[in-house]
Structures are given as structure tokens and as C-alpha cells.
Amino acid sequence: MTGIELLSFVTSNIKFVLHRFPGAVRTHINKSGLLSVLALSFVLLFCFTSYAEAGMVYGTVSEKGKKKTGSAFKIKRGETEVNVMTDGNGSYSVFLPQTGIYTVVFPDSGTGATIISQPEPIRQDIDLK
Numbered sequence: 686m687t688g689i690e691l692l693s694f695v696t697s698n699i700k701f702v703l704h705r706f707p708g709a710v711r712t713h714i715n716k717s718g719l720l721s722v723l724a725l726s727f728v729l730l731f732c733f734t735s736y737a738e739a740g741m742v743y744g745t746v747s748e749k750g751k752k753k754t755g756s757a758f759k760i761k762r763g764e765t766e767v768n769v770m771t772d773g774n775g776s777y778s779v780f781l782p783q784t785g786i787y788t789v790v791f792p793d794s795g796t797g798a799t800i801i802s803q804p805e806p807i808r809q810d811i812d813l814k
Contacts, residue, residue, distance in 0.1 A: 740802040742787075743778035744810040746771050748794070753813070760800070762787045 746753045752775025760767045762785060771777045781787060781802040789798040789811060800809045 740784050740804050741778060741780050741806040742800055742802050742809050743776070743806065744808045745775045746777060746811045746813070747775060748813040750812075756791065756793070758789055758791045760787045760789055 746756055746758070753771055754773050754775050756771045756775075758769055758771075760769055760779060760781065762781075762783070765782060765787075767779055767781065769777050769779050784802045784804055787800050787802060789800055791797065791813065794813065796813045798811045798813065800811070801807070
């Protein structure tokens with residue numbers, strides 16, 4: 686069941702309860718306000734669930750022991766492709782949309798590597814040989 690289907694299901698059930706038992710809700714929030722608060726709560730819950738699947742990966746890129754500064758590379762997994770660039774220290778950080786195994790491709794040298802994204806931030810240094 687998708688988040689929208691779940692939200693629709695919950696909203697329709699709340700409407701049924703409010704219609705069937707009008708005296709059951711005795712608050713200062715009117716019925717439409719209560720529905721809005723509940724709908725927003727479920728949307729936020731859905732967003733946080735999706736966010737929990739994402740992960741940040743950071744580290745350094747080096748080649749033969751030397752840091753690669755200003756080096757551009759791509760991180761790929763299925764249809765997802767993220768462009769990344771190292772800073773002046775050879776460091777990178779990227780927020781990946783889903784956890785899993787990603788392929789790192791360096792177009793300038795044709796070399797590659799593999800990194801793993803997890804829900805919590807993880808350091809993964811890339812050493813190109």
C-alpha cells in the first residue's frame with residue numbers, strides 16, 4: 686500500500702467515525718481541522734520513513750597514495766546517477782537516495798570502485814590503484 690493509499694484509507698475511516706459518532710470528538714479543533722492535522726501527521730510519517738532509507742557517504746579519494754583534489758566522478762545504481770567532486774583535500778560527501786551498493790566511475794581515468802550506502806553516515810575512502 687502506498688503512502689497516498691494509506692492516507693486516503695485513514696482519512697475515510699476518520700470521516701466515518703466522526704459521522705457515525707458525532708459526540709465522540711469533543712475538542713476545540715473542528716472536524717476538518719482534526720482531519721488536516723491527522724493527514725499532515727501521516728504525510729510526515731511517510732516522509733521520515735523514506736528519509737530513513739537514504740544515507741550519507743563520505744571519505745577521501747586517492748590514487749597511488751596521493752589525494753585526488755578537484756576530481757569529478759559519478760556514483761551509479763540502476764537509474765540513479767549522482768555527480769560528485771572532491772574538494773581541495775581530496776574529500777567528498779554525498780547523500781544517496783537509497784541504501785545499497787553503488788558503483789563509482791571516474792571518467793578521466795576510466796577506473797571505478799564500489800561503495801555501500803547505509804541509513805547512518807558511513808566513511809568510505811576510495812583508493813584507485
